[in-house]
Amino acid sequence: METKRFIILLLLSHLVLFYSIFDVYFTSPINHGMPVYRSTQTPRAKRLVLFVADGLRSDKLFQQLNNTPYLNSIIQNRTSLSGISHTRVPTESRPGHVAIISGFYEDISAVTRGWKENPVEFDSIFNRSTYAFGFGSPDIVPMFKRGQSYEHFYIECYHSDNEEFGNDRAHELDLWVERKFEKFLLNNTLKNELNKDKIIFFFHLLGIDTNGHSYKPWSDVYMKNIHIVDGITQRLENLIENYYKHDQKTTYVFTSDHGMTDWGSHGAGDDTETLTPLLVWGSGIRSSHHTDVHIEQADLCPLMSYFLGLDYSINSVGRLPIDYLLPVDEDLLQAYLQNARQLLEQVHKQYDLLKKRLLFFKPYNLNEEKFFERMEKVEGYMNLYQIRDDIKDFMRHVALASHYYHTYRRFLLSILITIGFLTSICTTLYQLNPMRSLSSSIALLCKIVSILIFILLLIEQSPWTHLLYPTLVCIHTWISANFAMNWIHQKVFNQIKYFSFWLNIFMIGIFLQTYILPFFHRWTMSIGVFLLFIDAIRRWQG
Numbered sequence: 001m002e003t004k005r006f007i008i009l010l011l012l013s014h015l016v017l018f019y020s021i022f023d024v025y026f027t028s029p030i031n032h033g034m035p036v037y038r039s040t041q042t043p044r045a046k047r048l049v050l051f052v053a054d055g056l057r058s059d060k061l062f063q064q065l066n067n068t069p070y071l072n073s074i075i076q077n078r079t080s081l082s083g084i085s086h087t088r089v090p091t092e093s094r095p096g097h098v099a100i101i102s103g104f105y106e107d108i109s110a111v112t113r114g115w116k117e118n119p120v121e122f123d124s125i126f127n128r129s130t131y132a133f134g135f136g137s138p139d140i141v142p143m144f145k146r147g148q149s150y151e152h153f154y155i156e157c158y159h160s161d162n163e164e165f166g167n168d169r170a171h172e173l174d175l176w177v178e179r180k181f182e183k184f185l186l187n188n189t190l191k192n193e194l195n196k197d198k199i200i201f202f203f204h205l206l207g208i209d210t211n212g213h214s215y216k217p218w219s220d221v222y223m224k225n226i227h228i229v230d231g232i233t234q235r236l237e238n239l240i241e242n243y244y245k246h247d248q249k250t251t252y253v254f255t256s257d258h259g260m261t262d263w264g265s266h267g268a269g270d271d272t273e274t275l276t277p278l279l280v281w282g283s284g285i286r287s288s289h290h291t292d293v294h295i296e297q298a299d300l301c302p303l304m305s306y307f308l309g310l311d312y313s314i315n316s317v318g319r320l321p322i323d324y325l326l327p328v329d330e331d332l333l334q335a336y337l338q339n340a341r342q343l344l345e346q347v348h349k350q351y352d353l354l355k356k357r358l359l360f361f362k363p364y365n366l367n368e369e370k371f372f373e374r375m376e377k378v379e380g381y382m383n384l385y386q387i388r389d390d391i392k393d394f395m396r397h398v399a400l401a402s403h404y405y406h407t408y409r410r411f412l413l414s415i416l417i418t419i420g421f422l423t424s425i426c427t428t429l430y431q432l433n434p435m436r437s438l439s440s441s442i443a444l445l446c447k448i449v450s451i452l453i454f455i456l457l458l459i460e461q462s463p464w465t466h467l468l469y470p471t472l473v474c475i476h477t478w479i480s481a482n483f484a485m486n487w488i489h490q491k492v493f494n495q496i497k498y499f500s501f502w503l504n505i506f507m508i509g510i511f512l513q514t515y516i517l518p519f520f521h522r523w524t525m526s527i528g529v530f531l532l533f534i535d536a537i538r539r540w541q542g
């Protein structure tokens with residue numbers, strides 16, 4: 001092949017291979033157009049208050065409770081749930097808030113936007129409420145309004161200039177939220193909205209995060225900010241209770257979006273980053289008192305929906321943390337079952353989308369007809385707890401089915417991309433060493449198969465980018481398949497009986513491992529650095 005054409009071909013091949021990561025792996029799990037399910041007809045509360053203390057680490061709260069007398073008094077003296085909410089990577093503010101308020105984990109396709117915004121629109125408890133009131137950072141609060149058609153969201157944010165990191169008065173941001181809310185209640189301009197059912201107050205308190213970045217979580221400044229947030233929580237609760245004349249119809253949820261390492265960073269999966277505190281009290285928690293709660297962050301979304309009797313958010317993958325809710329009665333189980341239905345709708349949507357276009361399609365066997373039959377008859381159960389466990393088990397399978405459909409074509413595409421990579425190497429070798437090759441029947445077979453796969457993906461109406469991979473394989477197979485077969489024949493089959501051949505294979509294996517090992521054991525990198533050092537000395541002396 002002409003050198004110029006060869007370079008262009010190879011460049012294009014590499015672009016396709018690079019793009020494939022985003023196309024195949026970083027795909028959005030979010031679908032639209034699913035029907036909604038009401039959580040319950042008999043909600044436990046009329047309104048819900050959500051405090052998010054940004055960047056608050058769970059151990060800094062729970063291990064030093066004398067620093068937070070008010071939250072401590074709730075844990076000790078009132079019926080409440082307290083414990084850990086487990087977040088997932090990336091432990092950043094936006095994904096954390098999306099998990100809490102919308103019930104799904106990072107839309108991994110957001111990597112192309114630096115985790116800064118969601119590429120796809122999504123549902124949230126704010127969207128499902130009759131009215132929501134948000135106070136806090138301009139980076140977080142308006143996020144749930146952007147691009148949404150609903151108008152029932154009142155927002156007050158400070159200017160982003162005030163957020164400056166390194167300012168040791170970051171707790172002013174939290175006090176700002178308190179002041180603004182107090183003024184807002186005094187003005188009483190949205191009186192009608194404030195007296196509706198199913199409303200949500202959202203207080204985003206950024207100070208702890210800012211101080212954690214600047215002064216680190218072991219600092220006095222960080223701890224002092226937690227103390228200030230404790231006071232703010234108490235005063236905000238008092239404001240709300242006074243406004244509603246202590247009607248006992250308000251649920252309070254206190255949590256954080258992510259933790260923080262001792263170095264003042266977050267984003268990764270260390271325990272200090274993923275373990276966040278959770279505290280729930282008020283009218284939603286009637287009779288259960290748990291101090292060792294462990295829930296997944298996204299489970300907060302259906303939990304809050306249930307307290308208010310909202311429709312479950314359609315994109316949520318959260319499951320009602322039913323083990324911590326008492327009493328286990330028919331109403332609670334009904335809400336749990338509705339949660340299962342809502343999760344199942346997403347799987348149905350995934351199924352429909354695949355079924356419509358795939359030629360050969362093996363559905364996931366959920367046995368849902370049998371499950372709902374059992375639920376309808378409610379026969380053969382000893383008690384309500386058995387029904388609960390049956391629903392729980394079904395939800396687990398729904399989650400597996402969802403993953404199965406989401407990654408359905410990933411295997412075939414990964415194979416194609418790997419082959420595309422290998423065949424492009426063959427083309428390069430062929431270009432460097434253009435020996436005359438005999439045509440072989442196996443090479444012909446490879447060529448035909450690559451074309452058949454291309455046709456299959458074409459008929460399946462795959463996204464056009466998915467057609468790039470079989471195209472890549474086709475082109476390179478047609479160029480270098482004969483060469484590759486000859487090469488394999490000479491270099492592999494003729495050498496297989498020699499020890500040096502196996503030694504080479506072994507060394508290549510070790511060599512490849514050294515690339516992968518540092519991902520899991522960082523210290524192995526120092527071996528490489530040490531070898532470089534030895535090599536440098538050798539060269540210097542030589």
Ligand SMILES: [Zn+2]
Pocket residue numbers: 054055092093094209257258
């Ligand atoms: Zn944050």
